[in-house]
Amino acid sequence: MATIVHIDIPVGDLQRARTFYETIFEWRFHEVPGYSDYLLFETGDGKSAPAIGGGLGMRGAPDQRITCYIGVKSIAHYLPRIEEMGGAVTMPYTEIPGFGALALCLDSEGNPFGLWEEKHEI
CATH class of the missing domain: 3.10.180.10 (2,3-Dihydroxybiphenyl 1,2-Dioxygenase, domain 1)
Structure with missing residues (x-):
């Protein structure tokens, strides 16, 4: 979850x-x-x-305004699902060097939120 x-x-x-x-x-x-x-x-x-x-x-x-970020394993997996469910992507997958990646979205009600994909070093 x-x-x-x-x-x-x-x-x-x-x-x-x-x-x-x-x-x-x-x-x-x-x-x-x-x-x-x-x-x-x-x-x-x-x-x-x-x-x-x-x-x-x-x-x-x-x-x-304040943005809550939801941690996910793969931003690429969630972006099309967000759009299919009536949301929107306002900033696509963006790397934050040394930390991970984020994307910004709107839910089906127009509320902003972010997705966060943690960078895992191997």
């Missing part, structure tokens, strides 16, 4: 947003080597039930 694996939060001021989430929710942030305008965060304490992590990144468009 595919599950939500990541949440992206677009921001206008990276440090202001980091301070907001650290102060209110006590999320832990890490810098990502090679990505100066993006921070990863963890929402769990490592002791209780697993928690969803995510990232803060600079807003790419004025209307960009």
Whole structure:
């Protein structure tokens, strides 16, 4: 079963947003080597039930909103199925070097979501 694996939060001021989430929710942030305008965060304490992590990144468009990413084994497998069921692909398979790949979609109700395919080193 595919599950939500990541949440992206677009921001206008990276440090202001980091301070907001650290102060209110006590999320832990890490810098990502090679990505100066993006921070990863963890929402769990490592002791209780697993928690969803995510990232803060600079807003790419004025209307960009929070996006939930669903982890799948093969983005290529899901894209045609999404379209067959009345959804749409708004950004095709895109590699994120060293991490995996993503695609952005709309569901049948026009809600945005992402697909995430983890890179597995052999």
